[in-house]
Amino acid sequence: MSTTRSVSLSRRGILAAGGAVGIGALLAACxxxxxxxxxxxxxxxxxxxxxxxxxxxxxxxxxxxxxxxxxxxxxxxxxxxxxxxxxxxxxxxxxxxxxxxxxxxxxxxxxxxxxxxxxxxxxxxxxxxxxxxxxxxxxxxxxxxxxxxxxxxxxxxxxxxxxxxxxxxxxxxxxxxxxxxxxxxxxxxxxxxLGAKKVTDAKARFEKASERLRQAAKAHPVKVLACSGSADLFYASNPGINADLMYYKSLGVDLIVPDHLDKAGYFESLSWENADKYQADVLLLDNRTATLQPKDLAAKPSWAKLPAVKADQITPWSSEPRFSYAGSAPLIEALAEAIEKARKVS
Missing domain, CATH: 3.40.50.1980 (Nitrogenase molybdenum iron protein domain)
Known part of the structure; x- marks a missing residue:
């Protein structure tokens, strides 16, 4: 998510501040x-x-x-x-x-x-x-x-x-x-x-991707952390609120649930010194333009020490997904592929 302000800050204030941590962080304060x-x-x-x-x-x-x-x-x-x-x-x-x-x-x-x-x-x-x-x-x-x-x-x-x-x-x-x-x-x-070929093909792809993710999670039981980075804070998102994470979890993905969530329940904000609180095998990293990406985070020693980072097991997370079969299928496929290729490192 995005800022060091207290959770009394509105979600709109967080947006205006320019930082972000998955949709969770944007809404946390509000x-x-x-x-x-x-x-x-x-x-x-x-x-x-x-x-x-x-x-x-x-x-x-x-x-x-x-x-x-x-x-x-x-x-x-x-x-x-x-x-x-x-x-x-x-x-x-x-x-x-x-x-x-x-x-x-x-x-x-x-x-x-x-x-x-x-x-x-x-x-x-x-x-x-x-x-x-x-x-x-x-x-x-x-x-x-x-x-x-x-x-x-x-x-x-x-x-x-x-x-x-x-x-x-x-x-x-x-x-x-x-x-x-x-x-x-x-x-x-x-x-x-909704019976148009474009729509039915997209739905079929979505369903196939979902089954692939289910099988990947079963065959490769790795721990996944949905997260986001800002200049001052590292955010661990709650898979119990974000729509996409809820769905991935229902398919068997072992998503880490932070234990000290913000008031709204969206995420836990961690100082970079404590970024290693949750040991994950795969990082699902918020890829929106307002958030820091791996090249931006490389200079942070605590980031470089994370097991998933050392193993190069980082995959993009579109934390504001497009709510359509066509928009979501590629995201599910990407996560399935990341889990299929991942090894336990935590």
Missing amino acids: GGDKGSAGANGGAKGGARSGPWSFTDDRKRKVSLKSTPQRIVAFTGTAAALHDFGIDDQIVGVFGPTKLKDGKPDPQAGDLDVDKVTIIGNKYDQFSVEKYAGLRPDLLVTNMYEPGQLWFVPEASKDKITTLAEQVAITSSRTPLVKIIERYAELAEALGAD
């Missing part, structure tokens, strides 16, 4: 009903006339006169909907979208970032003016804490929420596959064809 498509349940090219509705994970039923045709979404959310076949309806995004070199941020997935209006490329860069100018029908984002719209700034939230209805999908404390299913329901309500 189930839903099934969605229902209304009479139309469709989108461009397939929408029927009539009202549209969807019950989001705030248990809030959003009702519109017709299927939303102008959607603005958090970048990762837009990318997930794109994977399910929702494309032309997405007119704007907010959140990490483009890197400094102009290339798509990993969270953008296969979304064509040059086709959408970016109303904010990082935390607290949400332009209300640009958003209003897009004439949105619907805003869609993740929800890591009850009632909190991910990457929608608190300072301008009241203005933003008066401009269009919102749909929020829970993104923590629920296994990955369940969240993906919710996004599939939303995409279908918006007009996606």
